[in-house]
Amino acid sequence: MTAPDPDPKADLHFYLQSARDALLWKLEGLSEYDARRPLTPTGTNILGLVKHVATMELGYLGATFGRPCSEPLPWIEDGAETNADMWATADESREYIVGFYRRAWAHADATLDALALDTIGRVPWWPDGRDEVTLHHAVVRVIAETHRHAGHADIVRELIDGIAGMNKGNDSLPPGEAAWWADYRSRLERTAREADRDA
Numbered sequence: 098m099t100a101p102d103p104d105p106k107a108d109l110h111f112y113l114q115s116a117r118d119a120l121l122w123k124l125e126g127l128s129e130y131d132a133r134r135p136l137t138p139t140g141t142n143i144l145g146l147v148k149h150v151a152t153m154e155l156g157y158l159g160a161t162f163g164r165p166c167s168e169p170l171p172w173i174e175d176g177a178e179t180n181a182d183m184w185a186t187a188d189e190s191r192e193y194i195v196g197f198y199r200r201a202w203a204h205a206d207a208t209l210d211a212l213a214l215d216t217i218g219r220v221p222w223w224p225d226g227r228d229e230v231t232l233h234h235a236v237v238r239v240i241a242e243t244h245r246h247a248g249h250a251d252i253v254r255e256l257i258d259g260i261a262g263m264n265k266g267n268d269s270l271p272p273g274e275a276a277w278w279a280d281y282r283s284r285l286e287r288t289a290r291e292a293d294r295d296a
Contacts, residue, residue, distance in 0.1 A: 101215065106209060109236045116243035117202055119196065119263055120147060123250035132191055136253050143253055144194055145184035146246045148172075151198035152182045153242055157235045158205035161218035166204050170198070197292065209236060 123143050124132055132144045155166050172181035185194050214233040221228075230238075236283060255261040262270055273281065 104252065105214060105233075108294075109208065109214075109233075109240065110209060113133050113205075113236065113240045114202075115245065116240060117150075119147075119151060119247040120243060121198070122265055123247070124195070125265070126260075127189065127254075127262055131257050135184075136256050140180070140184065140199050141249055141253055142184060143250045144191060145182075146250050146253075148185055148189070148194050149182045149196070149199050149245050151201040151215045152247050154201045154205045155240055156222070157220070157230075158208045158232075159201075159229065161235055162208055162212060162216060163218070164204070164208050166201070168200065188198050198201065205239070208232070255264070 124147065127143070133142050133190060135142050146217045152170060155168075155170070158164075158167050185191070194257065209232070212232050215235075217229055217233065217234045218235060220230055220235075222232075251261055260277075
């Protein structure tokens with residue numbers, strides 16, 4: 098990916114795409130189990146994060162601007178199970194979820210290309226009278242949400258196999274072997290306990 102373009106739309110797209118790529122990278126090399134397994138008390142899992150972000154993109158950068166996608170989204174229909182967009186069922190393959198995400202971002206990119214940044218849309222799930230949003234605001238919201246969930250995926254992936262960082266070839270971490278990191282973590286643990294004793 099090259100440096101951001103001074104054009105506002107290109108700049109927004111650059112940061113959106115970098116977040117998308119970071120999120121998908123977190124799935125690379127994982128087994129089906131590891132891609133889906135919940136590693137937090139609230140069930141956070143990498144494939145579910147991808148499904149959620151794809152759904153969110155279609156909402157904010159599709160339906161909000163009168164550009165709904167034709168793809169069925171049973172996990173957000175009336176009567177759907179709570180949090181159904183945050184995990185993939187056994188019948189929803191990784192290939193399907195990743196393909197769904199790529200289709201969602203193509204749909205969102207088409208909205209960004211077609212409309213001016215000051216175009217007003219209405220967010221269907223926001224309260225009446227407070228549901229208006231500009232395309233610019235919606236894109237910034239999607240960028241923030243995608244980066245937030247890429248961060249969640251980063252932590253989950255580190256818990257699975259120790260792989261961390263922004264993307265392949267750029268982990269953005271200081272250099273250190275496993276022994277250095279183990280010592281570093283132990284030092285932080287000792288410091289935390291010491292601070293707690295002194296509090």
